[in-house]
Amino acid sequence: MSRLQLFVMLADVDGINRSKTFLEDHFVCLYGPGLGKLEPFDEEACKVRLMEAYHLEGTALTERIAELRLFVEIAADGDYVLLVDDDKVHVGDLGEYYYVLNADNKEDGSCHRRGVTWLKSLPHSMLAPELQSLIAKVIAEGLFLARHEQPVTAWQMELWLSGAAGSSEQSESFFDIDHKTIREAVDILRLAMQAEDVERRERAAAAILQYASRSRFS
Template sequence: MNLFAVKLEGTRCGLIKSFLEDNYVCAGDPVVGDLETSGREDIRSTLAASGAYQEQELEEALSSLDAFVNVMQDGDYVLIADEEWVYLGDLGDYFYDGREENMKGGTAHRRGVTWLKSLPRSGVNSAVQALLASDKEVTRYSGVLPAARMDLWLADSSAGDGEAVHSPARVDEATIAEALAVLKAALHSPDAERRERAAAAILHYAR
């Protein structure tokens, strides 16, 4: 299990509401097409052939897309943030939304997300603050993560009661019901780890 931060810049800064309501997150330039079966060197070749990147820019774009497509895995955790709040989610698989493929800075490269909690940005711990401050579009946390209750680990233990963790208010009831249905189905998965994650998420929501 890994924790990633996805940095929102440019036109994506205004997409948090869409991310939370439609249960996804995006990264990378959509003009390079679907990368579902692409390894790191395949992505490098595609970026180079596009003519949009040179040298350092190409390496930065490669790093972001490869991390988003290949390094992130179903069941990892992701953080996004605006100026006031940090949102924690459980990542799903990569998929490509071709409707966005001609839009620079669009949202074609996506991963499904089950959003779990949000915290005041001022109330997260120093490790999370550093992760969110990274210049990279996609950054993996390199430290040791807890075995359970990720939301409690995120919070600064010195924060007051007024900075308590809470569920993202902008997710509607229908979306919550749909997400719970997915988790309930995952309880019957042949993958033991997936069953445990689903059970933990359901119990966590019920608290």
């Protein structure tokens, strides 16, 4: 099963919450007017532009270059992005980097963009602990963009976004099914974990982990 990168971004760009625009127009951006198109990414050229346009130096310059590289070069088509919007999180599938010339000004500044196919939105409290910790780190360290240390799979994301850490009401509705049926379903999944097909085994394991996570909140 293919593994993808997972990024976290804040909806506030240069002090303005742009979540409405991002969701309606299907993109995310970095604020960076005056730098011109950044693809292909050239670190030395980017460094010169940042020094000229923003008078950055030292650590601030290094961190800004790293952020731009992450957004333009390291992020790839098909990767996941979590857009943090106050107490909500919007989950999307990233597209390619593109540059918008008429947005390259201080008033707008959204010239460096990536298309996004939005998949779902959910309250921050419903995210798995791993994702909550990643978001907390981004906010605590004053970052705008960060990448999860390890690549993820589609089933792993499905598990993390399943609402296992959700409300007690959701947990109660999950257990409306009688326990005998649940036990039989789990037994079937255990057998599926012995299948030769790797993807089938992973899906069965994800389903069992999802059940176990929800059981803790029953």
